[in-house]
Amino acid sequence: MKITNSFRSHFIREILLPLVAVLVITFIAASATLSWATVKNNQDALKVQHGIIHASLLQSAEEMRQQQQSLAQWRLLIEHLQAASLDVPWMDENIGGWLSQMFNHQLVYILSAGQQIRYRWERPGMAANGYADEVVENARRWQADAPAIQPLQRVALIRLGGRPAMLAVSSIGASSDPRNADLLISVRFIDADYLQALSERSHLQGLRIIEDGNPLPLPARYTLRNLQGQAVGVLSWQPDKPGSRMLRFIGPVVLVVVIIITIICIVMIRRLWLSSLRLSSTLLQLSASEAQAQHIAFHDVLTGLPNRALVENRLNHSLLAAQKQSVALLLLDLDRFKNVNDTFGHHAGDSLIVEVANRLLPLVNNVDTVGRLGGDEFVIIYHPEKSARSVALLCQNIIDALNRPFMLLGNEAWVGVSIGVAIAPQDAVDRQEMMRKADIALYEAKHQGRGQCCLFAARMDESIKTRQLMASELRQALQQEKLQVYYQPLMNIDGSRVMGLEALLRWHHPGKGFVPPAEFIPIAEETGQIVQLGEWVLREACRVARQWPQLSIAVNVSPIQFRSAGFVERISEIVRSEQADSQQIELEITEGVLMDDTQEAKVIIDGLRAAGFRIALDDFGTGYSSLNYLSHFPVDKIKIDRSFIQSLDSGENATAIIESVVKLGHAMGLTVTAEGVETSSQMSALAEAGCNQLQGYLFSEAIPPDRIASLLSSGDYSG
């Protein structure tokens, strides 16, 4: 799996660092709490130990006081002291020795009221130290300070011979004024024995006396003070540290927990890394397929060009800036694409579309858009630098590019293109309006003949509106049977006899009066109404045919109607239902019908002929006029267009053309009719050329059916 640098740094920044930070903070907080609890526990314990030392010393002092007091009030001692001479052996045994052996007092003195030492007992080895004076000095001071109303009983720490010691002084006897009493004095040094006892009492270990000036910070220390509050020594001990004990117990557990948490975190981070990696690659794939989906949603699959949605989007953008930079919208429609598709198949059609796209792309700049709307419709959003001139140039380039032949399956094919152009801001600034106007211009381009480019003009819009109105009025007229069919006679060559009638549609518009078919037939073709219209005309013509069985009745068939599904069957059915003879009906088709799809046209023509209809090729000479072409189609008649007939008067060339058409027509066994014969000279020329039938105002205009009878019975045309 490929790891991108940005993914790595993102993971480190967003996941790893915060997680490590949380971990570190948690560990620091846990350590701090643990160490704080340890210290606090130790400190609290130390305070308690201080209290224990203090209480133990007090208790020890109180015991010393009680030990002394029992002797100080002893009657035998008082009697012995009242004797003239002191019984020292008795004193040693009962006072000094007793206090020393029983209670470990090391120095014992009795001071007489006259301030003389009357009795002295000093533990062996201590007499030489001369403690007596110092002890007596302290005792005298206490005696002097003592209140007169009660016996003196005092125990306090003193410093004796540079060592701390416990001094106890009691007045002997029951005298209420201790200042005149004998004093029992005893001393107990704070020595190893004392400390041992103190340790047992207090349960503190390592008790020892240290020098007060000890620079070492000893947390477990207790300053021994005399009555004046002066330090006489410092007690130190090995402190009990429950906090540290707890730490020793909890510490390893916490450490193990920390290690376990760290391992879990490492495993989690690793898993997170792997799943993030998977997620990231899934997201990458997703965004890639999203981009692909986006591309498909906005591009034409065949050519890869922007599709309608993207074109509309880009057009919207371009139109936003249209006030500053004009925008041209070109709608392109290939002229003979259907032909190519039908002749060479859909694969060839697809390659043609791709080739068209390839030819269009180099004609525009990067800022412009070439798109495909579907089928053979292309669109270009063009940003012209020099307004209409450069648009016209582009159009010409497009027409030239698409006029060049296309190589399809080893064959050359020609298509050509019609282009409609709308330019913003002058034509419109709104997308839909631009599309509509470019479409109108395209319609106009096609209408003018293929291979054209038309810039939108306001009049086109008007004509479109007029056409739309006309289409709806025509629909109404057809529904309400306001249309009529007139009939124009087809004459024999000398104009003496009516051979047939051509059915021609007439529309007397309530407001506009007579509307020529040339105006409304194309509209009916565009809207598809022509199928219904044509069938209605045929139905009317059948009635006339039934009435005049000796005449052929010609009916115009539009290319749209000709190619509509089930055409042959439907018109056969109409003729049958109207009880007419199909052999009496002559269907007039134009060359265009044959050109568009020769194969299909041939099948339809064969079908019509099999159904009994005769086929006439109308307006002959206006289209491709290829007689060679005719050999492929089994038609019965050609009708030379009236433009040729009218040019008969102006030059010999027309005569020659007509003569050769007639000759070839005859050679193919076809009847040749001349349309639009207006003068007798035209009639004579056509007769000379060998035409078979004539049609024109010279004989009659199209007339309503109720006048056919009078036309036929008039002496002129009854033959």
Ligand SMILES: Nc1nc2c(ncn2[C@@H]2O[C@@H]3COP(=O)(O)O[C@H]4[C@@H](O)[C@H](n5cnc6c(=O)[nH]c(N)nc65)O[C@@H]4COP(=O)(O)O[C@H]3[C@H]2O)c(=O)[nH]1
């Ligand atoms: N200047 C001149 N014109 C003459 C002369 N003799 C006949 N015409 C006109 O020439 C046209 C002949 O019909 P078209 O070539 O089939 O041309 C027809 C045909 O293509 C189409 N059309 C008319 N009726 C129908 C219809 O029922 N169905 C279809 N599909 N097309 C129709 O409309 C076209 C025009 O029809 P119309 O206006 O009736 O025009 C008719 C007719 O009135 C003449 O001596 N001089």
